[in-house]
Amino acid sequence: MSATIKDVANECGLSVATVSRVLNNSANVSEDSARRVNEAIEKLGYSPNFLGRNLRKRETNVILVIMPTSEHSFYMKIVAGIQAYAQPRGYDIICASSNSTSEIEVRQMNMLFNRTVDGVILLGTSYDAETLNRLSKTYDIALCCEGVDGAELLTVVVDDEQAAYDAVRELIRLGHRRIGFLGANDRAVSSNFRRKGYIRALKESGIEVRNDLIYKGNFEYEHGALGFDKLMSAAEPPTAIFCVSDLLAIAAIHRAVDRGLRVGDDISIMGFDNITMCEMMLPTVSTVEQPCSKLGEMVVRKLMSNIGLPAASKDNGFYTVPHRVIIRESVKPYKNRT
Amino acid sequence: MSATIKDVANECGLSVATVSRVLNNSANVSEDSARRVNEAIEKLGYSPNFLGRNLRKRETNVILVIMPTSEHSFYMKIVAGIQAYAQPRGYDIICASSNSTSEIEVRQMNMLFNRTVDGVILLGTSYDAETLNRLSKTYDIALCCEGVDGAELLTVVVDDEQAAYDAVRELIRLGHRRIGFLGANDRAVSSNFRRKGYIRALKESGIEVRNDLIYKGNFEYEHGALGFDKLMSAAEPPTAIFCVSDLLAIAAIHRAVDRGLRVGDDISIMGFDNITMCEMMLPTVSTVEQPCSKLGEMVVRKLMSNIGLPAASKDNGFYTVPHRVIIRESVKPYKNRT
DNA sequence: GTGAAAGCGCTAACAC
DNA sequence: GTGTTAGCGCTTTCAC
Numbered sequence: 001m002s003a004t005i006k007d008v009a010n011e012c013g014l015s016v017a018t019v020s021r022v023l024n025n026s027a028n029v030s031e032d033s034a035r036r037v038n039e040a041i042e043k044l045g046y047s048p049n050f051l052g053r054n055l056r057k058r059e060t061n062v063i064l065v066i067m068p069t070s071e072h073s074f075y076m077k078i079v080a081g082i083q084a085y086a087q088p089r090g091y092d093i094i095c096a097s098s099n100s101t102s103e104i105e106v107r108q109m110n111m112l113f114n115r116t117v118d119g120v121i122l123l124g125t126s127y128d129a130e131t132l133n134r135l136s137k138t139y140d141i142a143l144c145c146e147g148v149d150g151a152e153l154l155t156v157v158v159d160d161e162q163a164a165y166d167a168v169r170e171l172i173r174l175g176h177r178r179i180g181f182l183g184a185n186d187r188a189v190s191s192n193f194r195r196k197g198y199i200r201a202l203k204e205s206g207i208e209v210r211n212d213l214i215y216k217g218n219f220e221y222e223h224g225a226l227g228f229d230k231l232m233s234a235a236e237p238p239t240a241i242f243c244v245s246d247l248l249a250i251a252a253i254h255r256a257v258d259r260g261l262r263v264g265d266d267i268s269i270m271g272f273d274n275i276t277m278c279e280m281m282l283p284t285v286s287t288v289e290q291p292c293s294k295l296g297e298m299v300v301r302k303l304m305s306n307i308g309l310p311a312a313s314k315d316n317g318f319y320t321v322p323h324r325v326i327i328r329e330s331v332k333p334y335k336n337r338t
Numbered sequence: 339m340s341a342t343i344k345d346v347a348n349e350c351g352l353s354v355a356t357v358s359r360v361l362n363n364s365a366n367v368s369e370d371s372a373r374r375v376n377e378a379i380e381k382l383g384y385s386p387n388f389l390g391r392n393l394r395k396r397e398t399n400v401i402l403v404i405m406p407t408s409e410h411s412f413y414m415k416i417v418a419g420i421q422a423y424a425q426p427r428g429y430d431i432i433c434a435s436s437n438s439t440s441e442i443e444v445r446q447m448n449m450l451f452n453r454t455v456d457g458v459i460l461l462g463t464s465y466d467a468e469t470l471n472r473l474s475k476t477y478d479i480a481l482c483c484e485g486v487d488g489a490e491l492l493t494v495v496v497d498d499e500q501a502a503y504d505a506v507r508e509l510i511r512l513g514h515r516r517i518g519f520l521g522a523n524d525r526a527v528s529s530n531f532r533r534k535g536y537i538r539a540l541k542e543s544g545i546e547v548r549n550d551l552i553y554k555g556n557f558e559y560e561h562g563a564l565g566f567d568k569l570m571s572a573a574e575p576p577t578a579i580f581c582v583s584d585l586l587a588i589a590a591i592h593r594a595v596d597r598g599l600r601v602g603d604d605i606s607i608m609g610f611d612n613i614t615m616c617e618m619m620l621p622t623v624s625t626v627e628q629p630c631s632k633l634g635e636m637v638v639r640k641l642m643s644n645i646g647l648p649a650a651s652k653d654n655g656f657y658t659v660p661h662r663v664i665i666r667e668s669v670k671p672y673k674n675r676t
Numbered sequence: 677g678t679g680a681a682a683g684c685g686c687t688a689a690c691a692c
Numbered sequence: 693g694t695g696t697t698a699g700c701g702c703t704t705t706c707a708c
Binding site: 004005006016017020021023024026048049051052053054055056057 | 700701704
């Protein structure tokens with residue numbers, strides 16, 4: 001087995017207390033002792049066991065990020081943002097994917113319950129509001145990217161309703177009036193908000209909201225083609241489509257091309273998230289940018305300052321970060337063709 | 339604070355030993371006691387503290403996966419494969435990204451040294467062979483996807499040389515004779531092997547290996563355009579390009595289109611990895627598939643059986659999993675144009 | 677400036 | 693079938 005603090009103490013002829021002091025750079029240890037301790041550590045290749053330390057200190061300085069799926073590069077960008085903030089400030093970030101399965105999610109949440117980590121950031125969850133409210137009394141939990149209706153715990157998201165509104169307004173400004181919506185089903189809070197924003201933008205411009213131009217599936221690639229076909233089968237098919245994820249938009253673009261349409265010219269397609277792939281695609285994909293590093297930074301910053309606080313004084317606020325509509329090749333002004 | 343095993347014992351009027359027995363489903367506990375313990379657990383909302391448990395058991399049942407970057411969806415697919423195998427067998431998988439920075443990697447490796455995790459899987463590393471060999475004596479470490487020259491520790495990869503050979507053979511079979519190579523610099527072991535395979539395929543078909551058709555950058559997107567331009571500036575530019583990553587291939591495709599070329603017809607481009615994006619792209623991207631779930635499963639399976647074994651009996655073998663060349667729209671037979 | 681010792685929460689020998 | 697207790701490796705009072 002590897003060396004313990006006791007071994008180090010024996011090696012340098014000092015007590016474990018002194019070794020511990022050196023380990024934690026605490027004051028009141030002579031230069032000479034420090035040197036002897038460090039030599040012994042070096043000699044034995046000693047590395048402190050954090051299970052012992054954390055058990056004693058009742059903290060681990062580790063935060064777990066649980067994401068619904070590891071397939072979305074979007075989530076990993078958030079994690080990168082979280083890490084960039086937390087790492088230099090003494091917290092390690094680890095992440096796990098629940099595959100959108102509540103069973104796996106619960107299992108991973110166990111790391112929080114059993115004190116393997118100090119806090120958890122959920123980028124989407126299958127917990128309901130009631131459970132989250134209860135858990136967040138005892139544990140440090142935050143939501144990011146995807147809120148939960150009625151949940152009163154730290155949440156950091158973009159203003160989905162406004163973001164969708166802004167995106168659809170842009171399509172309208174470009175002359176489109178038959179605009180389709182490719183979204184997720186009603187359980188997805190963010191998709192619902194985006195649908196509301198879509199509807200608000202239409203109404204505000206005096207455009208009729210038509211049910212055959214609204215598709216509800218989920219955020220995944222597969223639904224892009226399904227939704228596209230459904231929308232295009234409408235009596236008066238859309239000239240532009242707003243999708244609640246870039247993956248949906250990319251799939252829709254693919255499907256449009258397969259059907260012989262020129263994306264941009266014949267049909268405009270807009271996504272949401274601004275994943276890296278948007279700029280890699282041909283055509284490049286218009287989208288609503290979610291500021292991943294900002295989202296990550298804010299949520300972990302607030303979570304970190306919650307850790308250790310009594311339940312009553314924890315920040316369980318709802319925060320939004322600014323979004324940005326980005327027009328690329330997949331969206332062009334509407335031209336009335338003969 | 340949350341309840342401890344002692345609280346549970348007090349609550350149900352039994353000893354901590356009995357509670358512990360119930361917690362660990364060990365034999366020798368009466369039905370009645372078990373019931374009382376479970377009731378107390380329920381009542382107190384008790385969840386065992388794993389710091390205590392792990393400290394005592396000297397194991398955590400957690401494996402850490404360190405990847406060079408979280409931007410590559412490829413890595414996340416490996417992680418998914420690892421998780422799919424490990425999770426049901428009692429191991430939790432967590433992952434972290436080193437941003438290809440040795441400083442961050444070391445910091446994350448600390449979780450191994452300080453016993454927060456039982457083992458580590460490195461999907462690429464900045465450690466040298468010597469260090470890895472030394473560390474793997476004391477700790478459970480495995481390499482996946484990217485080997486290290488001279489490292490004698492558990493490694494699971496595809497046969498990069500053969501995979502590249504097979505891919506380039508396929509291009510040759512389709513009539514191409516001026517074939518470019520878009521690769522990484524010499525420190526990347528996998529890229530080196532792929533370059534060797536590329537050269538072997540050319541030589542075997544009596545095709546001259548030309549230095550102006552070989553580009554060395556790295557695996558990232560940015561180098562795709564740079565490399566493409568470099569190769570196309572050759573006196574006799576290639577009619578097909580083999581890239582060591584799909585990201586490179588996608589960037590090259592993008593660049594080709596920007597330069598007015600029809601990918602497939604005017605120039606064939608092949609990638610490596612088979613990331614999800616390959617099928618999303620327009621045109622779809624030909625590639626060499628790395629069987630991510632198989633890679634992940636094999637490496638974690640072997641690592642798991644290493645854990646707890648004395649250094650001498652650990653499996654430090656070098657294993658390969660089968661690859662597969664996939665031809666999609668980005669590669670077409672060479673047609674001599676006038 | 678240093679050491680002795682208690683104790684973080686848990687498991688597992690051992691005794692009964 | 694159950695309880696007592698030592699101790700996993702560490703930090704931190706409290707003496708000195």
